[in-house]
Amino acid sequence: MMSGLSHVNAKEPPALPPNSAPTAVAPELTQQLAPHEVLIASLALDLDDDLHYAPGLLALTAARLLVQHPTDHSWSEYALDSDLTLEYRDHAGVATLELRDAKHTLSRWHFTLEQHRAARRLIEDFNRIRDGRVRDPSLETTCPTCGGPLAAGDECPACARAVHTPPSTWTLLRLWRFARPYSRQLISGFLLTLAATAATLVPPYMTMPLMDKVLIPFGNGVPIRFDLVGLYVGGLLGAAVLAWALGWARTYILALVSERIGADLRTTTFDHMLRLSLEYYGGKRTGDLMARLGSETDRICVFLSLHLLDFATDVLVILMTATILFVVNPWLALVTLLPLPIIAWMIHVVRDHLRHGFEKANRIWSEVTNVLADTIPGIRVVKAFAQEQRESVRFRDANRRNLAVNDRVNAVWSLFTPTVTLLTEVGLLVVWGFGIWQVSRHQITVGVLTAFLAYISRFYTRLDSMSRIVSVTQKAAAGAKRIFEVLDHVSSVPEPVDPVRIDALKGAIELSNVGFRYGSRAVLEGISLDIAPGEMIGLVGHSGSGKSTLVNLTCRFYDVGEGAIKVDGIDIRALAVADYRRNVGLVLQEPFLFFGTIGDNIAYGKPDAGRAEIVAAARAAHAHEFILRLPHGYDSLVGERGQTLSGGERQRISIARALLIDPRILILDEATSAVDSETEKEIQGALDNLVRGRTTIAIAHRLSTLRQANRLVVLDRGRIVEVGGHDELMALKGDYFRLYQTQRRQIEIDEISWTPAGLEREA
Amino acid sequence: MIETKSNVDFSLKRDLFGRLVAIVKDGVEKVGVVPVRAFPISAPTAGFALLDAEGHELAWLSDLASLPRPDREIFEQALSAREFTPEIRRLLEVSSFATPSTWTVETDRGPTRFVLKGVEDIRSLTPPRLMVTDSHGVNYLIQSLNLLDRHSRKLLDRFL
Structure with missing residues (x-):
């Protein structure tokens, strides 16, 4: 029977107030028990007489009720007499248990509703022992905490879902679940991106021989070799055309895929929403749910089709460019890449700040739609009480809050892009300076320097657009989080794992x-x-x-x-x-x-x-x-x-x-x-x-x-x-008699005042 | 204009079971009466009522001063035994910024921990007051964001 205590503990949600875990007082309790006395049920008290948080314990054994008072931690005991009763009541989240004998109240204990089920259990056991009954065998197949039927392995489905775990923060990665059906298209899209990016990197490379083998020798009096010019310019054109074709193919394929992922996300979310219990709808507002399904899925879709694609290209360009630069001249490459860590660090710092901002902006946006969802269905009431002005003010206020939040976010991220541009310019200066110095010492040719400058202008534009990914990723992640909040919500009316099949019920x-x-x-x-x-x-x-x-x-x-x-x-x-x-x-x-x-x-x-x-x-x-x-x-x-x-x-x-x-x-x-x-x-x-x-x-x-x-x-x-x-x-x-009488009187009153006879009588 | 007047024609006592008993006119004893505040949050000191065990109004008091001293003490004591809206003074820790989130807080009734089921459980009352409802339906009050310390404000801001 020692399992009484541990059993109750095991079923309780893990999020216990720090002062309510019975384990904290368990050693003390063991001291209180007589050698062969076994614990049958226990209840953690977490409030004292003045309703302040304080730990205490109520324990039931076969002979007595033991109490550790929350106020002073002293112990008292009550022998189980036949005239004792436990009275339970709760109000505003506080439950009170009163121990009475026939004449008066012996003691009174308070606890929060977190302990509600343990209390029920204790009262049941208390009454049973007092009346000398044995434990109901049907209790063994029902959950000790909620009384529902147990699934296989003694687990209660109703209690298991009471565990409160927040969704993971790596929300965007979870979109993979929706991307998996399209993995073939995604892989071909990625390969196309790779090829297209490589093609765009050919032209700057061509400037190197154009400069060194055609233009510089011309400056030194050598006539221009038009065969070489034709070859290089043809190469430039070919690369550009190739990049164009590949770019078109990958954008088309990936846009198709992301649109489908968005549609799947929407339908899955809606399906899931339909299965949720009324309890969920009772606590949510229509405007908010509609916003989640409509605009959030759309935002994720745009993110996947445009921004993520751009970002992938950016990363590829940077990696490929860096490789080419290092192959051509490691020293100049090193100097060129110097601002990169600084920019990466900036992105990291701003990321957090922006994410909160955008999450907040999303919530406030729901507030705006909520005003609409309130007012439009209730428009008759609004008009009847002439409260148009008040609703207008409410809407304006919601919009003002929306503006305030967005202003704050925009203040941060408007500063961000120009700063990246500034760093780009500074980077260019560094390359110019270091490049000219290297040219003067004949370490590199003018062609190499021009190629570097051509590459680096592309390179930094990429960093600039990468900085934009920060905000859109955060927006999409915030959107995904709100979608997954719906998807993660387990219906409080769960489908049984192994449902009993029924054809037609008799209806008992x-x-x-x-x-x-x-x-x-x-x-x-x-x-x-x-x-x-x-x-x-x-x-x-x-x-x-x-x-x-x-x-x-x-x-x-x-x-x-x-x-x-x-x-x-x-x-x-x-x-x-x-x-x-x-x-x-x-x-x-x-x-x-x-x-x-x-x-x-x-x-x-x-x-x-x-x-x-x-x-x-x-x-x-x-x-x-x-x-x-x-x-x-x-x-x-x-x-x-x-x-x-x-x-x-x-x-x-x-x-x-x-x-x-x-x-x-x-x-x-x-x-x-x-x-x-x-x-x-x-x-x-x-x-x-x-x-x-x-x-x-x-x-x-x-x-x-x-x-x-x-x-x-x-x-x-x-x-x-x-x-x-x-x-x-x-x-x-x-x-019933009273209800009936009240209603009959009401009907009579109605009839008197509404029937012609009644009107005559009144006249 | 609709007006409600105080009507104090009762006295209070407690019986051996600790229940509140109102003695109304002709010495009739009503057992198990309940004192309530009409506006417990927006105007806790204006508007009280005494309800009988069935929840019908026995008396209305616009303020407690109209009650004689011993009765007033019993009334106030019974009120405080029913009221449980801890006021959050500090947020010490939140388990995550996504809900459900477990909050560890310091209240005027001591430290505690509770589970916030969703951001919609943080409601704005008459500004600047906020009401937070936990997974068991207990309401916690935040008098004003500005009265909280920086750390608490920063944590709370992520949910607003």
Whole structure:
């Protein structure tokens, strides 16, 4: 049983506060234990009574609860009596555990939510020992920290992904994954670059004999040998034409490849994004995600096709030139290359500075698009409250920040290029000076000096363009990082490694001890419910009581934090996500219609559905007739920029959509809340058709909508408080009764003030 | 103009379980009441409320001065027991400039370490305040960039 402690430790994420690792106090704990006393569970306390960070420990053995107080590190113990209880609660990220006997509180301990699971485990063990129960054998196959099913090798997939590792900084190299399919083209492109570069280096070499064998002798009175001139000038022309042809071929090939790499990157990222859970979308803003997919991939593409290619050429030119120069005259070559290290050092220094700048500029740019993404969809609210000025100021501010950041970056890198140019000029002077001195001492010919000057002007232009690569590489790397941030994001709804195959479900749903939290707020706790195939459950409760979260968990938009949801006895985390969702039909409060025809929208979940099926589904959803009344019938365009439909009509289309896939499990999430009671009556018929024979979980604001439900489940602040039929719950005179009464009064008020009779009475 | 007036017609005590009890009119005892601040960050000293165990408002206090002394102490003590927004005074170390990143910081409640999941978890409140949310949903406050030392500012700047 000693494994209790080590087990918990092993499963905890590595990023522990320095003061919360139980290992730090473990030797002290061993001293506290009696010879044969074994540790069953432990919990690292990391906050003292005043909620300041301080390490402490809570340890449970078979006979007592041991505590090392965070404040003064003293130990106390509590023998496990039958009247002791441990009370857990948390608020704003701080959890509190209270030990009570029948009459009063004995002690109270605080810790951060990092220890939340260890605490749950400790409480479970505490209750078990106190009540004299043995450990539940099913616990052995479930993860000790989160209660999810264990994969092979005792590893919990849910806990393994909680490890927080940042993506590597060598992000651009990771683009290789997308380049590999094109390695043949890339290699031929590289060979062409090599050849083209070599060809461009021929002309300066030709100046050497032109100078020494033609022009200098002419100056000394020897007539010009036109045969030699023809040969050399012909060589110049041939080299130029060759360089042109090769350059064209390599640019074309590499541009094609990089465009394809960019497209692959985009589609892969989008595919990955689609697989991410709703949790990811909840925390991201549309503008930011769109910027990542659109402009960042484009930037990477331009980088690959233009800048990287240029850079490769630059490096080749420099290497080849340096070789030629050394072969011709090592001393002059050495002097010529002198400024090179200085420039390389400059590039290195500026690189870091620029990268941060560009990363920052990217983030600020997202801020600019975020203002747009906020304002344009909410334009009705903006106009209704006459806040155009305020949004304009917000946009202007975002732009101003963008300018400020860019100004700072530009200040650095605008200085950079001229400095390189200056160094180039200085380098030329050095070559002139040293070259003339060498000519005067007859160490080199005038031809060699002219060749050097011709080479070096090319050489330094290359360095100049290489300096530009610094900024574009950093921009592309920053872009790649943001792309890989999306790609590296593991879906919090992971596909099981070895999914259980299902054909058709019967539709039995079993929720056992389900818990879920958003950040530090517990939304659901200890939800247990068995739903028989074909049964209709109505979820009732105030807003914020956890109804929507519960259906989101059932749809597996999120994974449960604790406990398990089983369908036909199989944990839904063990099923392939798409397989499972194919069996779930969903009708939402705000039906979303994609741009396309009504027929396409109905067939969204089953694209291969025949026309007869679509019509049948629409008919059952009471949508057939109004669709036929539209000028283009089922071919009418809807969605953004399409035909405008009323809320009730859109809802009926979405009901038809759910009917068409014929799911065993049906989720109605406030399906009738957005429409008035008149329209609700119209939809109700469609809903009745939909619900028939399917396991249904329905959330409805109007309790009257749930009259068909077999059982009503009343939720309050994340817990089930009542379960039963309408009459049963009314007789109970509890939460449901109160909800019902409130609503009936509300309806009466509405009716009095809106019906003609009501108006008369008011008059 | 909508106005909210303070209504102080309750007194407070703690029961043996340490729970806060409000004695409202006619001597009715409400167990498990919770004091809250309405604007915990932007105006921590203006606007308080006392909620009952179901989360309904029992009383509204525009400031604590309207409470008699013993009650005020209980009220303040109960507030501080619920509030946990450590204020970051210094950033000592960040594991990487890419997220998720582990930050080692010094706060007004002592040194700690937490995981920042993404740059979007650093939010700008009413300037110059910043709010940092860690992977467990704990909120940390940064009063102002200018109050941090150079090293902290440099680290933080890489995330802004």
